[in-house]
Amino acid sequence: MSAEHESIPPWYKQFWPWFLIGLLASSVTFSLVYLTLSIRYYDGSVSGDYYKQGLAINQQLAKQEHAQTLGLEARLLVDDRTGDVVVDLQGDRQPEQLFLELIFPTESSRDRSLTLEHVRDGRYVGMVNEPLNYRWYLQLQPTEGRDAEWRLTGEARFPSDDEIALVPGL
Incomplete structure (x- = not known):
């Protein structure tokens, strides 16, 4: 029980x-x-023309090979306090303007474009509005957009007091 x-x-x-x-x-x-x-942290969707963009890699390689045949090379220096951007371009071509793309690796909303004006003897200057921090990919070309005849690329970690080399190549 x-x-x-x-x-x-x-x-x-x-x-x-x-x-x-x-x-x-x-x-x-x-x-x-x-x-x-x-x-x-939405990172966007796959673009509708991804196949065309994949085929365009050959055009990008051709731009960089053209820059190499022209003997182009550049040194970039960014002053963190004033925001001044100075590029010294060496090679056969010295256009009146250069376009610098600052590409942030993970967030496309942070990408920036700068127009650099020719000052003298291959020196170009421009200015960034906000200080640069972290790691960036750099692309330098004579015209804006995808129709440029050559391109120099590089990678940098900001803030930095060192010169950054921009060379032909991926």
Whole structure:
């Protein structure tokens, strides 16, 4: 008869219901966290003309080979305090303007374009509005857009007091 009188504790005092509720609650919590992160840090979708962009790599390589045959090379220096950008271009071509693309590796919204004016003997100057931080990819070309006849590329970590080399090549 003592077996019949043994009391079973209520459900909220037992381990297993709380374990199962905890699993469900953690699943919902992690789902909401991942949803928030994916909305906040949306990285865009695949472009519709990805195939054409893939074929365009040959054109990019041709631009850089052309820069190499012209003997082009550049040194870039950015003053962190004033925002001045100075490029010294060496080679056969000295256009009146150069276009510098500053490409941030992970966020396209942070990309910047600068127009550099020819001052003298292959020296070009321009200015950035905000200080540069972290790592950037650099592309220097004589005209804006994809129709430039040559391109120099480089990579830099800012802030930096060192000169950055821009050379033909990927």
